[in-house]
Amino acid sequence: MRRGRPSTPAGWSAWVLWGLRRLAGGIGVLWAVATIVFVAIRLIPGDPALAILGGPGSQASAEAVAQVRQEYGLDRPVLVQYLVFLGRLATGHLGDSYAFRTPVATLLGQQLPVTLTLAVLGLVGAWVLAIAAAWWSTQRGRIAAALTSGLSVTASVTPHFWLGSVLIVVFASSLGWVPAVSDGTPAGWVLPVVTVAVPVAGYLAETIRDGVVDAQRSAFALAARSRGETRAGLFGRHLLRHAALPGIALSAWAFGSLVSGAVVVESVFALPGIGRALVTAVTQRDMPLVAGIALVSAAAYVVVLAVADLVERLVDPRAVATRPGVRTRRGAPRVTRPETGAR
Amino acid sequence: MSGIAEPSLQAGAQRDPAAGRSGRFRGGTLGPAGTVAAAVVALAVVAAAWPALLGGGDPLAVHPSDALLAPSTAHLFGTDESGRDVLARVVAGTRASLVVGVVATLVGGGIGTVLGVVAGLGGRVVDAVVGRVTEVAFALPLLLVALVVIAVTGPGPVPATLAVGFATAPGYARIVRGLVVRARSSQIVETAVVMGRSPARIVVRHVLPAALWPVVAVGTLGVGQAIVWASALSYLGVGTPPPAPEWGAMLADGRTYLQTAPWMSTFPGLAIVVLATAVTVLGRAIRRTGAHR
Numbered sequence: 001m002r003r004g005r006p007s008t009p010a011g012w013s014a015w016v017l018w019g020l021r022r023l024a025g026g027i028g029v030l031w032a033v034a035t036i037v038f039v040a041i042r043l044i045p046g047d048p049a050l051a052i053l054g055g056p057g058s059q060a061s062a063e064a065v066a067q068v069r070q071e072y073g074l075d076r077p078v079l080v081q082y083l084v085f086l087g088r089l090a091t092g093h094l095g096d097s098y099a100f101r102t103p104v105a106t107l108l109g110q111q112l113p114v115t116l117t118l119a120v121l122g123l124v125g126a127w128v129l130a131i132a133a134a135w136w137s138t139q140r141g142r143i144a145a146a147l148t149s150g151l152s153v154t155a156s157v158t159p160h161f162w163l164g165s166v167l168i169v170v171f172a173s174s175l176g177w178v179p180a181v182s183d184g185t186p187a188g189w190v191l192p193v194v195t196v197a198v199p200v201a202g203y204l205a206e207t208i209r210d211g212v213v214d215a216q217r218s219a220f221a222l223a224a225r226s227r228g229e230t231r232a233g234l235f236g237r238h239l240l241r242h243a244a245l246p247g248i249a250l251s252a253w254a255f256g257s258l259v260s261g262a263v264v265v266e267s268v269f270a271l272p273g274i275g276r277a278l279v280t281a282v283t284q285r286d287m288p289l290v291a292g293i294a295l296v297s298a299a300a301y302v303v304v305l306a307v308a309d310l311v312e313r314l315v316d317p318r319a320v321a322t323r324p325g326v327r328t329r330r331g332a333p334r335v336t337r338p339e340t341g342a343r
Numbered sequence: 344m345s346g347i348a349e350p351s352l353q354a355g356a357q358r359d360p361a362a363g364r365s366g367r368f369r370g371g372t373l374g375p376a377g378t379v380a381a382a383v384v385a386l387a388v389v390a391a392a393w394p395a396l397l398g399g400g401d402p403l404a405v406h407p408s409d410a411l412l413a414p415s416t417a418h419l420f421g422t423d424e425s426g427r428d429v430l431a432r433v434v435a436g437t438r439a440s441l442v443v444g445v446v447a448t449l450v451g452g453g454i455g456t457v458l459g460v461v462a463g464l465g466g467r468v469v470d471a472v473v474g475r476v477t478e479v480a481f482a483l484p485l486l487l488v489a490l491v492v493i494a495v496t497g498p499g500p501v502p503a504t505l506a507v508g509f510a511t512a513p514g515y516a517r518i519v520r521g522l523v524v525r526a527r528s529s530q531i532v533e534t535a536v537v538m539g540r541s542p543a544r545i546v547v548r549h550v551l552p553a554a555l556w557p558v559v560a561v562g563t564l565g566v567g568q569a570i571v572w573a574s575a576l577s578y579l580g581v582g583t584p585p586p587a588p589e590w591g592a593m594l595a596d597g598r599t600y601l602q603t604a605p606w607m608s609t610f611p612g613l614a615i616v617v618l619a620t621a622v623t624v625l626g627r628a629i630r631r632t633g634a635h636r
Contacts, residue, residue, distance in 0.1 A: 036483070297487070
């Protein structure tokens with residue numbers, strides 16, 4: 001079953017190629033994102049120099065505005081500004097935030113861990129909930145199936161901001177089990193993580209359930225059952241493995257959605273993450289900060305997509321074998337289906 | 344052994360209750376859940392078209408003496424901080440949410456479909472370009488796109504609708520492209536090519552119908568999402584401005600009174616969840632009946 005793993009020299013070169021392609025694609029995406037942010041911020045009405053001086057209400061003198069304009073290079077042609085901006089980004093300089101007057105890198109260093117923790121724990125929580133839901137909806141009879149399916153649809157469209165408020169009222173205010181506003185303790189993370197996890201779990205549960213049902217009809221499930229595999233063993237070792245693939249692909253998408261969700265959840269729970277910073281940064285025309293946040297979340301998306309692809313290849317050798325151009329030692333594409341592999 | 348085999352077979356059989364039914368009835372029905380969902384959506388349409396039929400009362404009428412009343416027979420959903428009837432506001436808010444959900448989906452689905460069809464039918468270069476564009480769009484968080492659109496145009500219900508539409512377009516583009524590519528390589532199209540039909544005719548008669556029907560179902564699912572995102576924008580204070588009854592804005596309002604007047608947040612929140620769930624379930628039912636065509 002493990003033969004499909006790329007352990008041969010030919011396999012390694014395929015992996016190196018894969019990595020290089022991913023890297024080039026990722027850099028391309030980041031460049032495009034930087035360009036979009038540069039253009040988009042210029043489309044927002046208002047004078048950027050005034051934004052730097054503290055917004056339209058700052059009543060800055062004409063001299064001060066002129067000085068800022070020169071200092072930040074805003075008096076130069078747009079193309080020059082764009083190239084300078086790209087050049088700085090390429091050398092790792094995100095610049096200073098207009099509003100906070102601190103390097104964007106420092107701000108991101110403070111905020112990113114919060115959002116990443118929220119997103120990663122949220123994704124883990126979503127998987128746990130989704131696998132439990134898949135178990136309930138496929139192994140526990142009709143009523144459980146109907147209930148779980150209804151719940152997962154509802155979960156997938158539950159707005160974060162409402163769920164967060166309800167959880168605060170029930171578990172923080174009434175029951176007092178956990179703090180309402182995040183205080184950095186593990187207990188303070190429970191509600192925000194559950195809030196971001198539930199909608200994603202709804203989608204994930206549907207996908208995994210469909211995969212499990214699909215796998216139940218397959219020959220390898222029948223083979224495993226005839227070998228005397230227990231129900232839990234069949235579910236965990238065979239059905240789930242098959243069903244996890246679309247779930248993994250969905251997780252990459254879900255991660256992006258988690259970042260968007262974080263914007264809302266962070267403002268509900270007063271978490272100091274990049275999501276909350278993004279709202280103020282966009283409204284204040286804080287271009288360096290918007291660019292920093294956009295690039296970081298785009299980079300996270302690129303990385304997560306690559307990881308998802310990697311995990312997919314590790315879980316399912318078919319993903320490698322059926323891709324054109326990837327050949328085994330003998331030069332023929334090998335199709336190792338789990339049914340035959342589990343022989 | 345049989346103890347294991349039996350429930351799984353049962354699980355396999357129970358999975359497609361609607362499939363069996365529609366097979367028997369030939370036409371394909373919505374199923375019990377789909378019917379309930381259709382009823383809820385119909386109710387929402389009524390509430391949007393004639394709010395007076397359901398909730399009565401003026402959603403904007405301020406009665407300071409009745410502020411923050413708990414739900415009672417006079418005010419089924421209670422009142423808010425200005426003494427406005429929450430039921431009347433929830434009912435009145437249906438229109439905003441439905442319109443935003445449908446229009447945003449039409450905008451997103453429309454842009455996405457055009458991009459997807461162009462990518463699926465155009466040559467390799469076009470396909471690659473559209474592929475890159477959607478990839479970049481996916482890398483940007485949906486809310487960032489929406490916030491920037493609103494920052495450019497200023498807050499309001501129209502920009503919020505457009506923002507959600509633009510932000511969801513790449514998803515549709517990807518789906519439509521996949522469908523077009525699949526339809527292109529289908530036997531029907533191959534046969535038509537062999538028969539010497541003109542490319543334009545093949546596209547209009549065979550490729551587009553095969554690709555567009557699933558989009559209608561996906562779009563129905565998308566309406567639920569669009570409703571949720573639009574209300575999120577209002578909640579963040581960049582969507583529909585405050586005095587107007589909008590569910591997301593009402594939730595933002597209720598935040599301050601979470602402890603003292605939880606009904607202010609409970610009912611608009613439930614309204615979003617119920618409507619979005621109903622639309623989604625309906626979308627699924629439509630997709631399922633479509634799959635048996």
